[in-house]
Amino acid sequence: MxxxxxxxxxxxxxxxxxxxxxxxxxxxxxxxxxxxxxxxxxxxxxxxxxxxxxxxxxxxxxxxxxxxxxxxxxxxxxxxGSGKSKSGSSHKKDYKKSRRCGSLRRDFEEWKYYDQFWKEEGEEAYNAFIDKIKNDNHDTQ
The missing domain is CATH 1.20.5 (Single alpha-helices involved in coiled-coils or other helix-helix interfaces)
Structure with missing residues (x-):
């Protein structure tokens, strides 16, 4: 019952x-x-x-x-269209966007050393890399 x-x-x-x-x-x-x-x-x-x-x-x-x-x-x-979102503050959206590509952001932080690298080793290292790729592709064919 x-x-x-x-x-x-x-x-x-x-x-x-x-x-x-x-x-x-x-x-x-x-x-x-x-x-x-x-x-x-x-x-x-x-x-x-x-x-x-x-x-x-x-x-x-x-x-x-x-x-x-x-x-x-x-x-x-x-x-x-534009303007403040109805779902709350835009801070929440920014937080979600930053969490979405967190691993990429960590990698992107390393790019701040790119200019220094290019000045010190740049062109030589790049040409060596290109030669290595060409040799690897030539060996496989």
Missing amino acids: EHKKDIEKRMEKGVEYYVTKAFKIFMMVVLFLILFLLAVYVLMRLWNWLMPDLFGIAAINYWQAFGIMVLAKLLFGFGG
């Missing part, structure tokens, strides 16, 4: 979690639509205030402003 109650409680919590999640998603969609429609209204008001006087263009209605807004979003993107 106790086992059935535990299962029922887990099921209720699961259903409650998904209903809450679905409600939040629904409310986010409604909020997005309200903000988008408000932005269309603001676009229409700005257009009708500025464009006829400045350029002699006719005034537009709400649905024409809606079409202009949709066209602008399609042409210029939906605003996920």
Whole structure:
């Protein structure tokens, strides 16, 4: 009997979690639509205030402003471009990038001696290396 109650409680919590999640998603969609429609209204008001006087263009209605807004979003993107990331600070991204190629970074530190090496041994060592490669390739063929 106790086992059935535990299962029922887990099921209720699961259903409650998904209903809450679905409600939040629904409310986010409604909020997005309200903000988008408000932005269309603001676009229409700005257009009708500025464009006829400045350029002699006719005034537009709400649905024409809606079409202009949709066209602008399609042409210029939906605003996920540059700027600070939404997932947190950029420091986290930099840390992840530096961890990704940690072994390469250690090797890259040694390149600071390259100029000194080239001045001291450079061309002779390079030519010897090229000769060695040519001889090794010639032996294998």
